[in-house]
Amino acid sequence: MKILYINNDGAGFADHIEVETGTTVSKLFAQRVPTGKAGDYLIRVNRQPAAADQVLQEGDRISFTPVKIEGA
Amino acid sequence: MPTFNRTLWRLAGKLANRLALQPQPAVNLDFTPKRFAQLQSLAERIEQSVHRGWPIALQHSVRELQTQLIRSCRHLDEIAESLSTPLLSVLPTQRLLYEELKTLSEEFEDVEFDLREETISVITTPITLEEIELGRFRVVLSGKDLVTGLSQVIAVDANPAVSRPDITHPHVNDNRLCEGDATVPLQNALWDGRFVDFFLIIQQTLLTYNSSSPYVSLSDWNGTRCRICDDSVSDDDSCCCDHCEQDVCDSCSTYCDHCYQTSCDDCRETCSRCEERSCASCLAVCPDCRLKYCSNCLINQLCEDCDAARNEEANAEEEEESDTSSESAVHTDRVGEAAIPA
Structure with missing residues (x-):
């Protein structure tokens, strides 16, 4: 199934990606940000705060925003 | 059933129109044979020089090919880099922007919309960096600035640096956030019409201190530190x-x-x-x-004491000398002038 994935770490592009049915928020996070800790990100599904075990649905929009972003 | 907010819907429409005016990035995907024809020609010259045993011509052609290869690599690098940004932005719809505006009120406690001025205004959580309370900030995004991505960051409970009353945050100057690592994600969030992400990224940037490039460092926030009393x-x-x-x-x-x-x-x-x-x-x-x-x-x-001591010493020496000289006047030895008693 396809979801909209937004990673605001780095360039912050929004991409439609294919994920397996039954993929949870934590599983997707581990796949996409393998070196990161979930606690270091604000995770939203369809603009709402999401639990780690929330199962993603077709057409969902998920965003990872780092808690710490350095200004200059 | 969710309530429909007409004002937000109209604002979303205005902002969608603004976003439609954003310039598309320039595309330069040049793989024409002409660009690479010179490489082939040089390769043929090299083969010919080897075949005929012309070392000087060979050396010249090899150098020329190296230069052209470096130029071509640079050109390919530029193309690869230009592909890292979307070549054609999918314009956000009025409906998507409406959803974003509605969600802003759920993400932030204090959100204001001004339809006439086309502004969105959000108040952040209180910002405390290294135990210095900087207070809340109002972030104002104007529809007119959607393309440039410039927003205003205004201190609500200002606690400016003692040495610079105009600096209310280590990374804010003249009500502008110096975005640093946030620059690109902020730009992309705006172009996609992701207002929630945009304001969240600004808030998280305000919540982060980068000690390598502040306008005023937090260690000096409350003034200059006295080296002696540490105040x-x-x-x-x-x-x-x-x-x-x-x-x-x-x-x-x-x-x-x-x-x-x-x-x-x-x-x-x-x-x-x-x-x-x-x-x-x-x-x-x-x-x-x-x-x-x-x-x-x-x-x-x-x-004074040592001077007095030296003076005393000198006087004593002088006296001693004068005593010695008066004695010698009475008992002068070996000069044939012995005193004769009367």
């Missing part, structure tokens, strides 16, 4: 010691009475006689007692 004072209440060149507060520094230079407590010493404090360079060591004295308490480069 923070404003620039007006601090000075630089002329001797150690360190910042000290007014209480820990004074003018030297002798040279009139600013001197911190650590760079001043007490005269061993009058007990007045002077800067170290205005005190001199008495060569006899090895103690330090100010210029007022030195006589002939000696302290």
Whole structure:
């Protein structure tokens, strides 16, 4: 199934990606940000705060925003 | 059933129109044979030079091919880099922007919309960095600035730096956030119409301190730190010691009475006689007692006591000499002038 994935770490592009049915928020996070800790990100599904075990649905929009972003 | 907000819907429409005006990035995907034809021609010349045994021509062609290859690589790198940004932005719809505007009120406690001015205004959570409370900030995004991505970041409960009242956050100057790592994600969030992400990224940037490039560092936020008492004072209440060149507060520094230079407590010493404090360079060591004295308490480069002692010693020597000479006048030896008693 396809979801909209937004990673605001780095360039912050929004991409439609294919994920397996039954993929949870934590599983997707581990796949996409393998070196990161979930606690270091604000995770939203369809603009709402999401639990780690929330199962993603077709057409969902998920965003990872780092808690710490350095200004200059 | 969710309530429909007509004002937000109209604002979303206006913002969608603004976003439709954003310029598309320039596309330069040049893989034409012409660009690479020169490489092929040089390759043929090299083959020919090898075949015919022309070392000088070969050397020249190899150099030329190297130069052209470097140029071509640069051109391919530029193309690869240009592909890392979307070549055609999918314009956000009025409906998507409406959903974003509605969600803003759920993400942030205090959100205001101004349909006429086309502005969205959000108040952040209270910002505390390294135990310094900087308060909340109002972030204002105007529809007119959607393409440039410039927003205003205004301190609500301002706690500016003591030394710079115009700086309310280490990374905010003149109500503008110096975005640093947030620059690209902010731009992309705006172009996609992701207003929630946009304001969240600004808030998280305000919640982060980058010690390598602040307008005013947090260690100096409450003023200049006095090297001696460690208190923070404003620039007006601090000075630089002329001797150690360190910042000290007014209480820990004074003018030297002798040279009139600013001197911190650590760079001043007490005269061993009058007990007045002077800067170290205005005190001199008495060569006899090895103690330090100010210029007022030195006589002939000696302290008063040592000078007196030397004088006494000199007088004693003089007296001794005069006694000796008077005795010798009575009992002069080996000069044939012995006194004869009457």
